[in-house]
Amino acid sequence: MSLLDGSAEAIAHAVRSGAVSAREVAQAALARIAERNPRLGAFTDVTAERALGKAQALDAARARGETLGPLAGAPFAVKNLFDVQGLPTRAGSKINRDRPPAHDDATLVRRLEAAGAVLVGALNMGEYAYDFTGENAHDGPSRNPHDLSAMTGGSSGGSGAAVAGGLTPIALGSDTNGSIRVPASFCGLFGLKPTYGRLSRAGTFPFVASLDHLGPLARSVGDLSASYDAMQGADPADPAQAARPPAPTRGLIDEGAAGLRIATLGGYFARGGEPAAFEAVERVAHALGVSREVELPGAEAARAAAYLITMTEGAALHLDRLRTRAQDFDPEVRDRLIAGAMLPGVWATQAQKYRRQFRDEALRLFADVDVLIAPATPCRAPAIGQKTFWLDGREQLVRPNIGVYTQPLSFIGLPVVAAPVWTEGVKLPIGVQIVAPPWREDLALRVAQQLERDGVAAAPVAGT
Amino acid sequence: MSETFDPAALAEAMAAWLGLELTPERRGPVLTHLRIAAEMAAKLPALDDEAEPAPVFAP
Numbered sequence: 001m002s003l004l005d006g007s008a009e010a011i012a013h014a015v016r017s018g019a020v021s022a023r024e025v026a027q028a029a030l031a032r033i034a035e036r037n038p039r040l041g042a043f044t045d046v047t048a049e050r051a052l053g054k055a056q057a058l059d060a061a062r063a064r065g066e067t068l069g070p071l072a073g074a075p076f077a078v079k080n081l082f083d084v085q086g087l088p089t090r091a092g093s094k095i096n097r098d099r100p101p102a103h104d105d106a107t108l109v110r111r112l113e114a115a116g117a118v119l120v121g122a123l124n125m126g127e128y129a130y131d132f133t134g135e136n137a138h139d140g141p142s143r144n145p146h147d148l149s150a151m152t153g154g155s156s157g158g159s160g161a162a163v164a165g166g167l168t169p170i171a172l173g174s175d176t177n178g179s180i181r182v183p184a185s186f187c188g189l190f191g192l193k194p195t196y197g198r199l200s201r202a203g204t205f206p207f208v209a210s211l212d213h214l215g216p217l218a219r220s221v222g223d224l225s226a227s228y229d230a231m232q233g234a235d236p237a238d239p240a241q242a243a244r245p246p247a248p249t250r251g252l253i254d255e256g257a258a259g260l261r262i263a264t265l266g267g268y269f270a271r272g273g274e275p276a277a278f279e280a281v282e283r284v285a286h287a288l289g290v291s292r293e294v295e296l297p298g299a300e301a302a303r304a305a306a307y308l309i310t311m312t313e314g315a316a317l318h319l320d321r322l323r324t325r326a327q328d329f330d331p332e333v334r335d336r337l338i339a340g341a342m343l344p345g346v347w348a349t350q351a352q353k354y355r356r357q358f359r360d361e362a363l364r365l366f367a368d369v370d371v372l373i374a375p376a377t378p379c380r381a382p383a384i385g386q387k388t389f390w391l392d393g394r395e396q397l398v399r400p401n402i403g404v405y406t407q408p409l410s411f412i413g414l415p416v417v418a419a420p421v422w423t424e425g426v427k428l429p430i431g432v433q434i435v436a437p438p439w440r441e442d443l444a445l446r447v448a449q450q451l452e453r454d455g456v457a458a459a460p461v462a463g464t
Numbered sequence: 465m466s467e468t469f470d471p472a473a474l475a476e477a478m479a480a481w482l483g484l485e486l487t488p489e490r491r492g493p494v495l496t497h498l499r500i501a502a503e504m505a506a507k508l509p510a511l512d513d514e515a516e517p518a519p520v521f522a523p
Contacts, residue, residue, distance in 0.1 A: 304504035311501055323483050326490075335490050339497030342478035347505045353515045354508060400500065 004028055005461045007220045008074035008169040012116060015073035022055035022073035022118065029075040029120050033167050041142045042161035044080050045087050045122040054118045069116030070226055078172040079156050080122040081129060082106040083203040091205035092125040094138045094328045095321055106203030108172060108214055108231045115230035120168060123158030127330040129174055129207040130314055131155040132182050132402035137330035141384050144187055145462030147427045150381040153186035155179040159217050160187035166461035170227050175213045177306055178406025184217055184418035185431025186381035189459045190224045190448060191217045195438050196413025197242035200235035208313040211306065211410060219459040221449040225249045228441065249442040256450035260443060263292040265374040268299035269405055272392035273378030280421040280430045281375055287456040296365055302358045302408035305351035312348040315340030332399060359412040366437040371447050375405045376418045376431030409435055417444040419457035471498035
């Protein structure tokens with residue numbers, strides 16, 4: 001097996017020990033990107049020169065006897081809404097390509113590089129992150145490595161394709177309503193959406209500031225945890241970041257689910273999806289020995305509120321561009337944004353006011369439960385180009401409705417790990433959400449680690 | 465709120481007010497999204513006057 005099919009931590013171990021040089025890893029990753037990206041549509045920019053320079057610097061540091069970081073030599077890539085010095089931050093759009101190249105890297109790019117990881121490029125995404133499909137009108141769709149005719153999910157679609165396709169072991173994405181968790185579910189990956197305000201968003205192009213989160217996708221829980229830990233820490237450049245000390249998780253995840261009070265979410269989270277979504281939850285619950293089901297009152301209203309906030313805040317962000325460059329948008333994104341600009345302000349305010357009440361409902365639940373399990377998506381990956389599906393007994397638009405189970409949870413900023421579950425004989429996976437109280441990413445990661453260790457959740461490179 | 469939500473009237477008025485061009489190609493999808501938004505708004509619960517707005521939210 002190629003080192004590239006393994007974990008970032010395994011690569012870092014090999015680089016630190018001298019079994020392989022960082023330059024050899026970077027060259028292998030760049031060769032694999034050149035070979036596989038044409039059919040996956042994952043990368044929009046490859047930063048080959050930068051990657052080789054960084055790798056060479058790591059090798060030189062090792063030769064001098066310096067201690068290398070926990071992700072030394074591990075290739076990673078970022079959704080193209082992250083600033084990468086020298087590249088225009090396109091955020092999936094045609095319009096942003098006219099912007100000057102980024103002067104600096106985003107904070108999280110700098111932090112992963114400080115841990116030794118090697119940036120190899122920027123990744124395809126749905127335009128302006130208003131997307132759950134992984135399709136892009138300007139760059140073409142990212143394709144699901146497990147079935148090239150299927151969606152990756154979005155909007156971090158290139159991130160899903162890159163990691164599931166074995167192009168990088170780790171990728172960064174953003175998650176406003178589910179855009180890390182949906183590609184994790186469709187592409188068979190682990191994805192972490194941390195607590196709102198945990199990781200700095202400085203140097204990234206926003207979508208809905210009051211809901212935007214950043215986080216990693218990976219093929220192992222160890223990589224998810226290690227990369228998340230490397231990115232923690234205060235950053236005055238992001239005014240929405242909470243003033244909290246880092247809470248490292250890598251040393252905790254091997255505790256697994258032992259001693260945790262876990263329940264599945266019923267009610268809203270147990271209806272409306274395809275059977276596969278609920279079968280995945282049942283399998284996870286069975287494996288964890290969980291028989292308790294609880295309800296989170298108000299979830300449907302929370303999803304509605306998140307939907308309205310997204311429409312109005314997103315529209316406000318893009319109003320000038322909608323006036324002057326409407327023809328340069330992806331029509332499916334543009335028309336949702338235009339509608340959002342027209343909504344009564346009272347709806348947006350009512351929606352924002354509901355966050356506190358719904359958060360209080362969730363905190364009451366967490367008084368005697370540590371972790372909640374719910375479906376991540378209502379179905380496995382639809383076909384690329386599919387416009388409608390049947391959900392809750394009605395034919396509905398795909399694009400606005402893939403996030404029915406993710407939206408209520410990001411609405412109140414809860415940390416969630418998406419974990420992929422497979423069914424024998426079925427090509428595509430489906431994810432479950434492992435939901436923890438605010439600031440307790442460690443609990444969600446511990447449960448995910450237990451599921452990975454027990455073989456209930458797995459994130460293989462496609463075709464291996 | 466009135467039971468007779470008219471997305472077409474809202475769209476025409478707001479497009480002119482906001483300076484947005486509502487071409488025939490855009491009109492149908494925009495009305496669809498306005499209808500969906502109205503369905504969503506109908507799901508929001510009534511809140512106390514004192515309910516705290518959360519434009520910047522700290523979990």
